[in-house]
Amino acid sequence: MERRSFVRGAGLAGVLAAGTAPAIVHAQANVRWRLASSFPKSLDTIFGAADEFAKKVKELSGGKFEISVHAGGEIMPPLQVVDGVQSGSVEMAHTAPYYFFGKDETFALGCAIPFGLNSRQMTAWMVEGNGLKLMREFYRNYNIINFMGGNTGAQMGGWYRKEVKSLADMKGLKFRIGGFGGKVIERVGGVPQNIPGGEIYSALEKGTIDAAEWVGPYDDQKLGFNKVAGFYNYPGWWEGGPQLDFFVNTKAYDALSSEYKAIIECASAAAHIDMQGKYDAKNPAALKQLVGSGTKLVRFPKDVMDACFKEAMALYSELSGKNPNWKKVYEDFANFRRDQNLWFRFAEAGFDDFMQSQKL
Structure with missing residues (x-):
């Protein structure tokens, strides 16, 4: 039988049964x-x-x-x-x-x-x-x-040499923050720095920067940030x-x-x-170890969260007015986000809120 006709007629199951599939793989360059x-x-x-x-x-x-x-x-x-x-x-x-x-x-x-x-x-x-x-x-x-x-997954809000107690503490803060979040930090008075992961520790240790975010407990512990900054904030609102x-x-x-x-x-x-x-x-065990070694967990104050949310929404509106690429994608993104938040509010958030209040 001509090979091409055989493959087309036999289908995948027949090809595998006949032992011809390896020939198809080996034919690749x-x-x-x-x-x-x-x-x-x-x-x-x-x-x-x-x-x-x-x-x-x-x-x-x-x-x-x-x-x-x-x-x-x-x-x-x-x-x-x-x-x-x-x-x-x-x-x-x-x-x-x-x-x-x-x-x-x-x-x-x-x-x-x-x-x-x-x-x-x-x-x-x-x-x-x-x-x-x-x-x-x-x-x-x-x-x-x-x-x-x-x-x-949702990230932590970074490491700080001094505790952030209010929005005023964000003013002039030299903050290593990757990507787009720095635009919002800048709008509330911070000074964003875009530094590769491998260079963050030395910048934080030398005081070149006042704060830095990376990912979360497992990676942050590996990079040793807890040795040069004592306050660990959450949540990383810029990286949900x-x-x-x-x-x-x-x-x-x-x-x-x-x-x-x-x-x-x-x-x-x-x-x-x-x-x-x-x-x-891996993150849960690392977080326990960080806290056990003296790291202080700090939730972002409400005025910081509110101000950053307001500035983020204003920024997106401004970008939609001047960047057609952004406008096209963001409109779809925002519509999807609205519907997802409605659903998660009742399902995931409801379940998570209850489970996290239990002593298991």
């Missing part, structure tokens, strides 16, 4: 890519998602599609990975899109904005809403196609559910076979789930 991460290897959670992704790609391709993963700074600076993918100097990157809001504020919507979506809502917007479609339309301007690359992305150069992606494209999609989904699973599992 060997592919070698490089991935530039924005994160240091020491952070096994956030950097580890890229390792998990590369591992799955290799496994699913029978070893024929291999991706070498490079930590931030190895082959390019952490905050230049978008330029690297756009130019094709690397085939892909793993990063937080909001790092690049200086190119266009719309980048932030693919990751997290102050008072945005939580992690489940963000995934829902991407997968079942218009998020992935809209962001891919936007990233096309940069020769990039994006795939979900993990989510940390920040999504990391795998950025792939469109030319490199288009050159892949349909099978390899499917492998990219499956591997990114696996890495996406793996990251948040790790954070949710």
Whole structure:
């Protein structure tokens, strides 16, 4: 029987039964890519998602599609990975899109904005809403196609050398804050600093900055922030559910076979789930250890939260008036957020509020 007719007629089950599937895999060309991460290897959670992704790609391709993963700074600076993918100097990157809001504020919507979506809502917007479609339309301007690359869940509100007791304490505060949240911090009188993760400790230790946020207890403990700042605030209102992305150069992606494209999609989904699973599992023990060693947990004062919310909404309105890319994506994002908050108010929030009041 002619092979193509056999495959078409037998279907997948018949192909597998006949033992011909390996021939289909082996027919694929060997592919070698490089991935530039924005994160240091020491952070096994956030950097580890890229390792998990590369591992799955290799496994699913029978070893024929291999991706070498490079930590931030190895082959390019952490905050230049978008330029690297756009130019094709690397085939892909793993990063937080909001790092690049200086190119266009719309980048932030693919990751997290102050008072945005939580992690489940963000995934829902991407997968079942218009998020992935809209962001891919936007990233096309940069020769990039994006795939979900993990989510940390809601983050903490950072480390402070002095306690924040009111909005007045935000005035003049030199605060390392990644991405878009700095715009709101600036509007309430703070001085945002965009510093890569691997450089935060030394800046905080030397007093170059007064405060810094990264992710949450597990990563923050690894980076040693509790040794140079005693107050740990919550919640990270600027990152209710920040999504990391795998950025792939469109030319490199288009050159892949349909099978390899499917492998990219499956591997990114696996890495996406793996990251948040790790954070949710590892953060509780780390928080206990931090508090046990003297860290003081501080909830942001209400006047800080209210002022930051007001300034965030004003900022989004201003951006919608001058940036058509932002306006197109944010309108859809905001509508989705409104409906999600209505639902979560009764289901998740109601359940969580009760469970967290119990002594289990």
